[in-house]
Amino acid sequence: MAFYRRVGIVPPKRHTQFRDDAGALYYEELMGEEGFSSDSSLLYHRGVPSAIVAAEVWDLPDQATEANHPLKPRHLTPHALFDADTAAGTDAVTGRRLLLGNGDVRLSYVVAGAPSPLYRNAIGDECVYVESGTGTVETVFGVLPYRTGDYVLLPRATTHRWLPDTTDGPSRLYAIEANSHIAPPRRYLSKYGQLLEHAPYCERDLHGPEAVHLAEGRDTEVLVKHRGGPHGVVGTRFRYDTHPFDVVGWDGCLYPYTFNIEDYMPLTGKIHQPPPVHQVFEGDRFVICNFVPRKVDYHPLAVPVPYYHSNVDSDEVMFYAGGDYEARKGSGIGIGSLTLHPGGHAHGPQPAALEASLGAEYFDETAVMVDTFRPLELGEGGRRTDDGTYAWVWAGRQA
DSSP: OOSOEEEEOOOSSTTSOOBOTTSOBOEEEEEESTTTTSOEEEEEESSOTTOEEEEEEEOOSOOOOEEOOSOOOEEEOGGGGOOHHHHHTOOTTTTOEEEEEOSSEEEEEEEEOSOOOOEEESSSOEEEEEEEOEEEEEETTEEEEEOTTEEEEEOTTOOEEEEEEGGGOOEEEEEEEESSOOBSOGGGBOTTSOBOTTSSSOGGGOBOOSSOOOOOOEEEEEEEEESOSTTSOEEEEEEEEEOTTOEEEEEESOOOEEEEGGGOOOOOOSSOOOGGGGEEEEETTEEEEEEOSEEOOOSTTOOOSOOOEEOSSOEEEEEEEEEOOGGGTTTTOOTTOEEEEOTTOEEOSOHHHHHHHTTOOEEOEEEEEEEESSOOEEOHHHHHHBOSOGGGTTTTOOO
């Protein structure tokens, strides 16, 4: 994040003595990006934040991937990975199923009805899209309520846990895990980090913790995902002497926040606008875009659905989260579908969708798109839910 926030109690001067009412020192922790050269926050703990008493192996869910070979566009159906019975006992961390991944980003899906363990991703930032559901994410910075349509942005190494509210059903979560940081696109920001007037959202739309979330406890377990192993990611179970949520206050420009897709203000034009106008976040060698309900092109001869395009530098992944996606009508794609259109393949709308879109003034569709600049491979969840026939829908044939 780029703007300053202060929660709880902090001393008037950083790196100075700060004591509780009994005279005991609080323990100051700097959480910062890029060493000491980028955004950071200072947190003040009651206990020593580095005091671990045990470290054991945490066996992660299957992280293996297989190349998309022979090269094909794919249609995945991640809803099929979970039923009502399994979701009730599944949590948002250990229950994730890997759909697609490469050295820069991993895309997973989970339907969670149970509280997660305390968790920290030490590899990169996480951007979790809430397809449906409500609940809270408790973090070392405080509590974030979430609802349908939220992006939950969790900076690298933020200790947190997911607590779904199952009153209206479990939480359906699409997790985008980076090997880098995730932030608003640089073209939306001033040289000092403020969101500019042409950006499709502003700081008022970003919701961070409002208060600290103090917790007591000893021998507290935290699951940590970190670098290593044959797939570049391994897990460790740390046990801490004191609870990580013993923070009495913090301030700075690095913290978790939520942004709801309904607060994204789409940019439209006289003719069809390319995907970069729909960008919402960026990471290292990938971008995140969202397509939201909007008025469409108003040139009298406009073709509102996308033109055919070749991804010569990127793989495109679309997660269909709501509405009725015009360009994919007739392809078997519905809510909860995920498509992979790989680099080296020209793709676009279903042929019948071109004529059907003419004269349209409004599209009612919600989708989250991830474009990667290295090829994506299929994870266990992706291989299991590939429909096997999507590649041939433009020709109207079976394989």
